Amino acid sequence: MQILDKQGGSFRLMATFKKVMQWKAGEIWATDEELAARSGRCTDRTISRDVATYRRHGLIMVEKGWRKVSGKFLRSRTIRLAVPAVIPPYIVLSERQDHTDTRGLSGEAIHTDTRGPNHTDTRGRITIDTIEEGAQPQ
Structure with missing residues (x-):
């Protein structure tokens, strides 16, 4: 949260993680549309930008893949929480x-x-x- 604050990022996605996290797996499988609905009904594009920002700052890891639904392959995304490889010096632990x-x-x-x-x-x-x-x- 300190990184987001310092970099001018939004907390909307961070606040949504508790609602959408699959706690036993430690993963988030929600689509941008689902995340947008739970994040104050913002747009899918806003969520996509937030995901990119969190990823860029090392706060999440994103794995893309495919899943089969009703005989069709659909793109999938798995989000996992992360800690940046290098903690910025302004972070207070x-x-x-x-x-x-x-x-x-x-x-x-x-x-x-x-x-x-x-x-x-x-x-x-x-x-x-x-x-x-x-x-x-x-």
Whole structure:
């Protein structure tokens, strides 16, 4: 997000990723038309430009291919989130660790297991992964 802000890019596509990500695969399969509909109903062309911008800055990887639908071959695209190969010097990365151990008092010989149903891990912040596994945001 810092890169997009510094380069004058749009956050509209980044905000849409949570809605369209196939979390188990870590991929986005949505078409420009689908992304446009979920990004405030902008045009397909706007999404195409945003994808190109994100790709140019190393924020996503795009793989193009083909898939067969009803006997016809259609072009396909897979988007994966990425980290730029070289992090620009203006990027500020937090040194903060947000993993809080809630398994009992520090120094206890036996740590009490405080995980919820299905052994949901309660150490740290709620993420999209834990939400999809059934955890509730606080």
